[in-house]
Amino acid sequence: MSAGTRPTSPASQAGPGAEASPAAEANRVVEAVLADLARDHRGVVVDSPPGAGKSTLVVRAAAHLARAGERLMIVAQTNEQVDDLIDRIATDHPDLTIGRLSAAGYLASDRVTAHASVRVALKADDIADRTIVIATAAKWATLTDGSWPWAIVDEAYQMRSDMLLRIAGRFERALFVGDPGQLDPFSTVEVERWAGLSWDPMRSAVSVLLAHNPELPVHRLPVSWRLPASAAPVVSQAFYPFTGFRSGTGPGDRRLELGTGGMGTSHDRAVEEAAATGWSLYELPARHTLRTDSEAVRATAALAVRMLQRGPVAHSERGEAPVGADRIAIGAAHRDQVAAIRLALGPYAGEVTVDTANRLQGREYDVTVVLHPLSGRRDATAFHLESGRLCVLASRHRHACLVVARAGIPELLDAHPSAEPVRLGVPVRFPDGWEANQAVLARLGEHRVRADT
Template identity: 70%
Template sequence: MNAEQVLSPAAEAGLVVEAVLGDLREGDHRGVVVDSPPGAGKSTLVVRAAGELAAAGEPLMIVAQTNEQVDDLIARLGARSPEVAVGRLSAVDYEASERVRDHPQCRVGAKVAELGTPAVTIGTAAKWATVSEGSWPWAIVDEAYQMRSDALLRVAPRFVRALFVGDPGQLDPFSTVDVERWTGLSWDPMQSAVAVLLRHNPGLPVHRLPVSWRLPHTAAPVVAEAFYPFTGFRSGTGPGDRHLVFDRPAADRLDDVLDAAAATGWGLHELPARFTIRTDAEAAAACAELATRALARDGVTASESGGGPLTADRIAIGAAHRDQAATIRALLPPEVKGVTVDTANRLQGREYDLTIVLHPLSGRQDATAFHLESGRLCVLTSRHRHACVVVAREGIAELLDAHPSTEPVHLNVPVKFPDGWEANQAILAHLHKGVSLRRQ
């Protein structure tokens, strides 16, 4: 009998969190790394660690990757530790969001000197790169796998020890300029901050959060097998803990797909095989219509944390490209404009009750590295608490078989797992299995 069978999800996750905090309190390592699957409580851990370090009288800096992440962490810090003073580093023209203004002890400033002496100083990696004075005994780097290694080098002089928290299965850092000149170097700036950190400091402790509190029991095994083949994780919920039902009966094929997703957690709406332009009008329209039908049928959710009507703000449509997202957004009728439509890059870290995904390889003639990127599909298929519907044209499996990876193999470059080809095949196999069972 293994520990997973003995311990509840909460108990298992609690042991890992305590081990992380123990390393922070008593360890002598320069850094601690925490790997996390989707929805495993990364932000909760960051906020708790920040609160405990601040309570111990150790000022710290927090490095996030986007302004949205910074504001979210400030709101969470205000809710958990309202007595802890927070300084929000920002651009000169930054206007504090409502979440920041609601924090009882948050001061906003463009320079460290303008913030006073807060227990926690927080800003984006880009903003911290402009800070040339001051040091902190501790730093927490949130979403560290989204951070380029050169960005870490810019801020490293500002702290002594650091906690790095992130999701290794999601999108790698990217650049719009040619980066081949650095390929194979141990400090390649296009590697994530954590990858370079561990290559130069292999002895640092690495912890792995074992439970996803976002993904339902129908999704966690599928996502873990496809994108986390060597670490795995499990869902914090089991059969019967969550429900999505539609009060209005099905009227067409799209409704049948929604019903399948509500019952099994996954749905596949396949369009006839065809090579299309990137902004495939038929596929975009299907995504928009699925969201429209989900709202028109008066969906209702129930879960361990409560439930209620399925509203527009709890539905997201994800795509690989901004022009695809713009096309889908334009096709949404006015009554469903509250539905989030965005790219995988911008959906990272967010969660919804129902997600609709335009498959990155749908309608394509080739399978490029961009569209095979496992992190992109991982983000798109791991945002949901109840169900995920994938919209795709037939023929993706055949496309993958006909276009194996042709990317050059470089010396001294660590092999990246999971492989995008295998991850795509794993997700497709599960979706087609669900379709086959429905037809029986």
């Protein structure tokens, strides 16, 4: 999360203790955002916690601007995000004409071809008549001419500031929407030389935008519709301590029911704890291990399989539905861990989603199983301590999250306080990864199930 005090509109200041219903509170902020689009602002920023309706806001804002007679471009960070937005806008507003700007090798997905209002093109000139044009930031950066009165930048905190600079000439005004608690932009090259500079290309597009334009209005979506009442306080306090949010549902609104009885194993006890409380910490004995810790990998896969075998049924505001393999995800920090877990899943490997935190961003499941980034490690590196990584892993679920970890992580954190160099001009992050990990582990400790030995 970016540090510093940022301007926030009065309509965005309603906190978790407000008396308004979650829906009314969220709608009040959305209305304030739409009102700011009509004012003389060069840009408007909207911070969105996990599952707060960010994509819904983008769709609504796009339709709002289009119906006001504005042509606009929408910038997303991946092709998957582009296709998802096209599908949602075209479904909700079939009267709006949409252009999908793509690279030569792009194959239009069913979500795009299903809509007669959508046209795919390689060049902007071929879709110049479209009210809305959508593409990835990388594709927009290849354009050398053309401009739009408005832009909407989705997942703006995942976008590097240098990419924003490359496309800034394409639009006059913009709405930036994203989650400040998620993973920061990353690079495979050394970036120390730019640290502390106001235009550091590795800072997010939003942080650099606000550093140079502090007067821009910033709104905050105050309600998570994904996270249940058991999870929202944990994630909010650990990763959004100064801009907290609340769950859109109450303690009794969601329930995870197990259809079959267990056999009293530690796997069963962990599954039952998660179903009953929303959280479970499956703790293995303390030990320093390889990154692909075979025992932790097997436990992670076994918990997902055992959850499926117990026949879970999700009860929520959406109704009652069985939790199949497509509604369960496993998250890990590294790709080699992901590969090992997939192998351990056996026949379930093609059914249960297994991926890294980077690739799980923006996705939602009923149940998640997480291999803790610090499990079995001798040290706590900046990569493993990054608060956004744990935030993503702990905030993908609607009902329950099971965390697999070896004992000793709190002691590891105590032995490795943050030793990152302090640089002038670099915003201090709140919370830092050390603090966020301690906060989450303290809560998970209340739901500890020790592995059978």
